[in-house]
Amino acid sequence: MDTDPQDHIDSPENIKIPLAYIKGKPLEKIPSDLYLPPDALKIILESFEGPLDLLLYLIRKQNFDILELPVAKITEQYMQYIGLMEDLKLELAAEYLLMAATLAEIKSKMLLPVHSDLEEEEDPRQELIRRLREYEIFKEASINLDSIPRSSRDFYNINSVKYVKTKKEEVPEKVDLVQLATILNDIIIRNKILSAHDIKRDILSVREKMAFILDTMSSEDYTEFTSILKQEEGKHGLIVTLLAVLELIKVGLIDCLQAEPFSKIYIKLM
Amino acid sequence: MNKEEQKKVIESIIFSSPSPVSVDSIHNFLSKEHDINRDTVKELLASIESEHENTPVILKKVASGYIFQISEKYSEWVTNFYPDKPQKYSRAFMETLALIVYKQPITRSEIEAVRGVAVSHNIMKNLLELEWIKILGNKEVPGRPMLYGTTKKFLDSHNLNSLSGLPEIKDVDTSQNTENSEQTQINLNISEGNGENDNNLDDFDNIH
Amino acid sequence: MNKEEQKKVIESIIFSSPSPVSVDSIHNFLSKEHDINRDTVKELLASIESEHENTPVILKKVASGYIFQISEKYSEWVTNFYPDKPQKYSRAFMETLALIVYKQPITRSEIEAVRGVAVSHNIMKNLLELEWIKILGNKEVPGRPMLYGTTKKFLDSHNLNSLSGLPEIKDVDTSQNTENSEQTQINLNISEGNGENDNNLDDFDNIH
Numbered sequence: 101m102d103t104d105p106q107d108h109i110d111s112p113e114n115i116k117i118p119l120a121y122i123k124g125k126p127l128e129k130i131p132s133d134l135y136l137p138p139d140a141l142k143i144i145l146e147s148f149e150g151p152l153d154l155l156l157y158l159i160r161k162q163n164f165d166i167l168e169l170p171v172a173k174i175t176e177q178y179m180q181y182i183g184l185m186e187d188l189k190l191e192l193a194a195e196y197l198l199m200a201a202t203l204a205e206i207k208s209k210m211l212l213p214v215h216s217d218l219e220e221e222e223d224p225r226q227e228l229i230r231r232l233r234e235y236e237i238f239k240e241a242s243i244n245l246d247s248i249p250r251s252s253r254d255f256y257n258i259n260s261v262k263y264v265k266t267k268k269e270e271v272p273e274k275v276d277l278v279q280l281a282t283i284l285n286d287i288i289i290r291n292k293i294l295s296a297h298d299i300k301r302d303i304l305s306v307r308e309k310m311a312f313i314l315d316t317m318s319s320e321d322y323t324e325f326t327s328i329l330k331q332e333e334g335k336h337g338l339i340v341t342l343l344a345v346l347e348l349i350k351v352g353l354i355d356c357l358q359a360e361p362f363s364k365i366y367i368k369l370m
Numbered sequence: 371m372n373k374e375e376q377k378k379v380i381e382s383i384i385f386s387s388p389s390p391v392s393v394d395s396i397h398n399f400l401s402k403e404h405d406i407n408r409d410t411v412k413e414l415l416a417s418i419e420s421e422h423e424n425t426p427v428i429l430k431k432v433a434s435g436y437i438f439q440i441s442e443k444y445s446e447w448v449t450n451f452y453p454d455k456p457q458k459y460s461r462a463f464m465e466t467l468a469l470i471v472y473k474q475p476i477t478r479s480e481i482e483a484v485r486g487v488a489v490s491h492n493i494m495k496n497l498l499e500l501e502w503i504k505i506l507g508n509k510e511v512p513g514r515p516m517l518y519g520t521t522k523k524f525l526d527s528h529n530l531n532s533l534s535g536l537p538e539i540k541d542v543d544t545s546q547n548t549e550n551s552e553q554t555q556i557n558l559n560i561s562e563g564n565g566e567n568d569n570n571l572d573d574f575d576n577i578h
Numbered sequence: 579m580n581k582e583e584q585k586k587v588i589e590s591i592i593f594s595s596p597s598p599v600s601v602d603s604i605h606n607f608l609s610k611e612h613d614i615n616r617d618t619v620k621e622l623l624a625s626i627e628s629e630h631e632n633t634p635v636i637l638k639k640v641a642s643g644y645i646f647q648i649s650e651k652y653s654e655w656v657t658n659f660y661p662d663k664p665q666k667y668s669r670a671f672m673e674t675l676a677l678i679v680y681k682q683p684i685t686r687s688e689i690e691a692v693r694g695v696a697v698s699h700n701i702m703k704n705l706l707e708l709e710w711i712k713i714l715g716n717k718e719v720p721g722r723p724m725l726y727g728t729t730k731k732f733l734d735s736h737n738l739n740s741l742s743g744l745p746e747i748k749d750v751d752t753s754q755n756t757e758n759s760e761q762t763q764i765n766l767n768i769s770e771g772n773g774e775n776d777n778n779l780d781d782f783d784n785i786h
Binding site: 378379381382383385386399425426427438440441444445447448450451 | 587
C-alpha cells in the first residue's frame with residue numbers, strides 16, 4: 101500500500117474507532133511495523149452489509165446518539181472509509197457513493213443559517229435518522245431470528261421413517277390424448293426442418309445468422325424460435341441458428357424465454 | 371379398531387411422514403373406513419403426546435401439524451454425533467429474512483430500501499427453495515412487483531405454531547406507520563385471499 | 579451415564595439419522611466420553627430392539643447398520659395414507675407413444691429416424707409393461723425388425739372404442755408425404771382399423 105490508511109483514520113479530532121476486532125482485541129489502526137495483507141483489510145471492510153451498516157457502526161462505536169447524529173464528524177469518517185475502500189480497489193457498490201452524496205448534502209444544509217421564518221422546516225437529518233433507526237431494528241431482529249431454535253441445528257425432527265410399501269393395484273395414469281396429437285404435430289414439423297436436403301455447406305455462417313436475427317427480431321415482442329428457421333436451410337440451418345442465438349444471449353443482445361423444458365423458446369431483442 | 375390401534379396407526383403415519391401431519395389429514399384418512407370424529411383424533415394425539423413426554427422421542431405440534439422430534443435433553447447428543455456443522459446463514463440472508471418475516475407482505479425493493487443495498491438474487495432464490503418464503507401476490511403499484519411472505523414451513527422449521535411466537539421487534543416509530551397506510555391496506559387484501567395464508571397473515575397482524 | 583441413559587442416546591441418534599447407523603460409529607462416539615466396549619453397544623442395541631418389538635416403529639438391522647422402520651403390521655396403513663403421485667410421463671415417452679399410436683405399425687428404428695434420437699430401452703419396456711403397446715409382427719425388411727402397435731388396453735384405459743376416436747392431427751403438407759414414401763405406406767390408414775385388437779393386425783396385414 102502506498103498510502104498508509106491510518107492517516108485517514110487517525111486525524112487528531114477523531115476518537116479512535118477500532119477497524120475491527122481480531123481475537124477480541126480491537127484493531128484501531130493498522131500497525132505500521134506489521135504487514136497487514138490487503139486481503140485481510142478487504143475482508144474487514146467487506147463485512148459491512150452496506151452504507152447504513154457502516155454508518156451505524158461508526159455511530160455505535162463512538163457512542164453517539166442516533167437522534168443527535170453529528171453529521172460533520174460522521175461524514176468525515178465515512179469518507180475516510182470510502183477512501184480506504186477505494187485505495188484497496190474494493191469494488192464499491194453504488195450505494196456507498198450515493199450515501200456519500202446524501203451525507204454531503206445534509207452537511208451542507210446544516211451549514212445554512214436557520215431562518216426564523218422557516219422554523220417549520222424539517223431537520224435535514226431526519227430522513228437519514230429514520231432510515232438508520234429502521235435498519236438497526238431489523239438488523240437486531242435478524243440477529244434474534246438467527247438465535248431462535250432451528251430445525252437440524254438446535255432440534256431434530258424425526259421424519260420419513262421408512263416403511264415397506266405394500267402392493268397396491270396400480271392404475272396407470274392416462275395420457276392426455278390432445279397433447280399426444282400436438283406432440284406428433286411438433287415432431288412432424290421438427291422433422292420437416294431437420295430432413296431438408298441438399299444444403300451447400302459454408303453458406304451459413306454463425307455471424308451472418310446473428311446479423312439476420314438482430315435484423316428480423318423486434319425488441320417489443322417475443323418471436324418463437326422455430327419461426328426464424330428457414331426450411332431450405334435444413335438441419336445445418338437449425339444448428340447455425342441455435343449457435344447464433346446462444347452467441348447473442350451470451351453477449352446480452354437478446355433475451356430468451358422458455359416456460360419449461362421442451363416447451364417453445366421465445367426470443368426478443370434486449 | 372380400538373383406540374390403542376388407532377393411536378398406533380397415527381404414530382406410524384407421523385413417523386413416516388416427511389413433514390408435519392395435520393389433524394385434518396389424519397381425520398380424513400381414518401374417517402374413510404371408521405366412524406371417527408375430529409375431536410377424537412385430537413384426543414388420540416394428546417394421548418400419544420403425553421405417552422412420549424419423558425422419552426427421547428416427543429410429539430410436537432408446529433404450524434402445519436404434528437411431528438416427532440428428539441427431545442431437548444437428547445438433542446445435544448445428536449448434535450455432537452454429527453461431525454458436520456449445520457449450515458450458517460449470512461447476515462444479508464438473515465436481514466432479508468427478518469424483513470420478510472416482520473414486514474410481510476413486502477416487495478423486494480422495499481427490502482432494499484430498508485437495508486440500503488440491493489438484495490442478491492441468490493438470497494431470494496435460496497429462501498424460496500427452502501420454502502421459508504413464498505410469493506403472496508403482486509402489489510398494485512406500477513410494475514406490479516411481487517409481494518413476499520413467510521410460509522408454514524418457515525414456522526415448522528423454527529418449532530413455531532404462528533408468527534406471534536417470534537421474538538418481538540421494537541416499534542419502528544409511529545410516523546412511519548401512518549406514512550405507510552398503503553401497506554396496511556394491501557395486507558387486508560391478501561388475507562381475504564386464499565385459505566392457507568390466512569393464518570400467517572392474521573398472525574402477522576397480531577404482531578403489530 | 580447408566581445403561582438406560584445410554585440406550586436413550588442411541589435411540590436418539592438412530593432416530594435422527596436419515597440412513598442406518600453402524601455399531602462402530604455408535605461405539606466410537608460413546609467411547610469418547612465413556613468407558614464402553616463394542617459388545618455393550620451391541621447388547622444395548624439388542625435391548626432397544628426387543629423393547630420396540632411390538633410398537634409401530636421397530637429397530638431393524640440392515641447391512642450398513644441399524645435403522646428404525648415402520649413395522650410390517652402398520653406399513654399397509656402408511657402406504658394407504660400416501661396417495662400415489664400421479665405419474666408424469668416424459669417428453670420422450672410421449673413422443674414415442676404418439677408415433678406408435680398414429681403411425682402404427684412402426685419399427686423402433688423408424689421411431690428413431692423421426693425423433694432424431696435413440697429410443698431408450700426403458701421407454702419401450704415401460705410401454706410394453708403398461709400393455710399399451712404390443713409387438714404386431716416383423717417388418718419384411720433386412721433384419722426383420724419388430725413392428726409395434728397399440729393394444730385394446732390402451733384404448734380401454736383412455737376410454738376409446740377405436741383409434742378413430744383419437745384427436746385428429748393437422749394435415750401434414752403433402753410434399754413431406756410424397757418425399758417419404760416408405761412412411762406413407764406405413765401410415766396407411768390406421769384410422770380405418772377400428773377398435774378391436776385384432777384389427778390392428780388386419781391393418782398390418784393389409785399393408786403388406
